[in-house]
Amino acid sequence: MNLPSSSQLNTRTLARIFDNKSESYKLFWFKAILKNVGEGRAEMSYGDLIDQMIIDAWYMVSEFHLNLGPADTLEKIVLRLAEISGLTPSEKPEKIKDYLAECNDAEILRMKKTLTLNVPYRLQAPFMPEANTAFWKQSPDATVDYINRKTGMIYTIYRARGLESTIRIHDEWVDYISENYGILLGWTDFNLINYLQGRNPTVPGIASKLYPPQVRKLNNVIKYWRGISEIHPIIDIYDGEVLGSREITIDHFVPWSYVASDELWNLIPTSRSINSSKSNNLPRWDAYFEKLCRAEYDAYKLTQENKNIKGLFERCARENLNSEEVRQRLYRPGLDRTEFSGQLSEIMMPVYESARNMGFGEWEFR
Known part of the structure; x- marks a missing residue:
């Protein structure tokens, strides 16, 4: 330069x-x-x-x-x-x-x-x-x-x-x-x-x-999950309780302080208190990844079946889905639950393991 x-x-x-x-x-x-x-x-x-x-x-x-x-x-x-x-x-x-x-x-x-x-x-x-x-x-x-x-x-x-x-x-x-x-x-x-x-x-x-954490782009993600909650119950993957529409906050499964992005595949609804408790920790993979897959696959299915949810998804995608490769692998039509879970695991596991190797601690809801 x-x-x-x-x-x-x-x-x-x-x-x-x-x-x-x-x-x-x-x-x-x-x-x-x-x-x-x-x-x-x-x-x-x-x-x-x-x-x-x-x-x-x-x-x-x-x-x-x-x-x-x-x-x-x-x-x-x-x-x-x-x-x-x-x-x-x-x-x-x-x-x-x-x-x-x-x-x-x-x-x-x-x-x-x-x-x-x-x-x-x-x-x-x-x-x-x-x-x-x-x-x-x-x-x-x-x-x-x-x-x-x-x-x-x-x-x-x-x-x-x-x-x-x-x-x-x-x-x-x-x-x-x-x-x-x-x-x-x-x-x-x-x-x-x-x-x-x-x-x-x-x-x-x-x-x-390099600088203090910036404002996160989560407004459309919250609207997406709230829209889903109005037609399908959302079960909090951490405590197993049903989340009301106004209770929803958005958690980065792999902490934002590691990924420094708001990609949709890494975002999951939870309550404010659990989000605060989890903080910058990694949810224990064996305890929560399968539940994450279930929640995200249910949302994916609704995106394919419901016009309103599809519209909310597309608004999210403009800000929160920045890899065309990920979109084709994870959000293309016709995936069954096993295929979806496999794709999500392949995308997320390397990021999760890298964060753990960098010293991010594991967390489990108590």
């Missing part, structure tokens, strides 16, 4: 800052710089940047269970924060920021300092092609002195104690980032998506998992 050119700056070198990334830190560090400049700051402390990195990683790790890398310190911080803070996986960024500002947990502080050992210096390595192995083994003060004397760098560094050290973005880079903020953020996210996909090769929808 070509970045916007500049007559003053070496943007070709900027485009190479993510070329050598065995870990996630450069991506999150630069993204934190972009956000600070976007909010009008040219000077920022290590502590502020690390806190922004934690906030940006929070949803990926806590909500979506993404792996940032082997022994990744940023991931460890998020997991520790989730353990001690009481913050929810979908917590607002402001609340995470406020908690971090007051957090004195020794383990988190130690790991935050670890993150500052290399990335503030290594991010700008492409601007220093002359730097060799010996250069990176010298003292931090010597490295900083060299960076601060070299022209063309993105920022200078003012060392203090630990997280109190600061960086100062050069004015010409502030202008460039401000003018091209959206492009640079999109470019960074593009590189982050590619990195995360490599670390999480079986996980779908990586691009949807």
Whole structure:
């Protein structure tokens, strides 16, 4: 991807800052710089940047269970924060920021300092092609002195104690980032998506998992199942009770925080209380998959037989059935119950198993 050119700056070198990334830190560090400049700051402390990195990683790790890398310190911080803070996986960024500002947990502080050992210096390595192995083994003060004397760098560094050290973005880079903020953020996210996909090769929808969970498209799905409930009783697959039309909420059988989509084959009606109880867990396959098949097949049959339900289904399909292959396999006319269940199992089982391998826990209604 070509970045916007500049007559003053070496943007070709900027485009190479993510070329050598065995870990996630450069991506999150630069993204934190972009956000600070976007909010009008040219000077920022290590502590502020690390806190922004934690906030940006929070949803990926806590909500979506993404792996940032082997022994990744940023991931460890998020997991520790989730353990001690009481913050929810979908917590607002402001609340995470406020908690971090007051957090004195020794383990988190130690790991935050670890993150500052290399990335503030290594991010700008492409601007220093002359730097060799010996250069990176010298003292931090010597490295900083060299960076601060070299022209063309993105920022200078003012060392203090630990997280109190600061960086100062050069004015010409502030202008460039401000003018091209959206492009640079999109470019960074593009590189982050590619990195995360490599670390999480079986996980779908990586691009949807960089930011807090979005509003889900379930209105037509609710109308579809409510329409069905008016002509055919809907039995909740989790507690066996009949669901009234106004009781219906929609559950993602494989949690939304894993699939990051609202595909019809993964959606099933349940009550609000059960939906809340299940949360981001996987229903135990042996206990519930057959019941899921029964409910979805009954709905499928009504779609074939009832004109009104067919119309509701088609409205759903426009938003909630985005794979033509799945539509042909699962919703084509003429399937019997065994064929339908087999197709649904083949579609869902790999997704279910992948979610379980990523650490999503199993759940059963009690």
